[in-house]
Amino acid sequence: MKRSIRLIAPAALGLTLWAAQPAPAPAADPGEVVANIINYIPNRICDIVHIFKIDLSWGKCAGVDVRATRMLEVGVSEYDVTRVGIAPDKHGLWDEMNDDKGVSLLGFELGTNEFDRDPYEIGATVHAFGGLEVGANLRSMLDALTGFFLIDLEDDDMNLFGGGGM
């Protein structure tokens, strides 16, 4: 009797350990793996380009605006301009109107600021007959960094095989 218990106990333990093993992960779709490889470099380049904003402007304009996210912005400007450049959400030529006069500090806003820029942008804008605007977006920076690990925080990665995001 003792001998049969000695044989059954290890077998039962082995069976229990085998049953407790997690199920193997489903095999990756080979088409998806190939798509990720082909799309990787173009998406990393696009994520990095999306960080930055730089444009020139002309039209009715005067003022200056400096910002470090929505938490800290100081601006006095009024403009109705045409811009040419690149920005995360647009590129080429576009028209823009704005009226920023005031301060935004830690969520409190004073003045007539429209503050319609991306709240995660760090940048500056100068206008006097013509203008220059530069900026970098903290959220896009994080998306670019996580993109190297195939994490698409902004859901803007492309699938060059057609369709939407990856």
Ligand SMILES: [Ca+2]
């Ligand atoms: Ca992305």
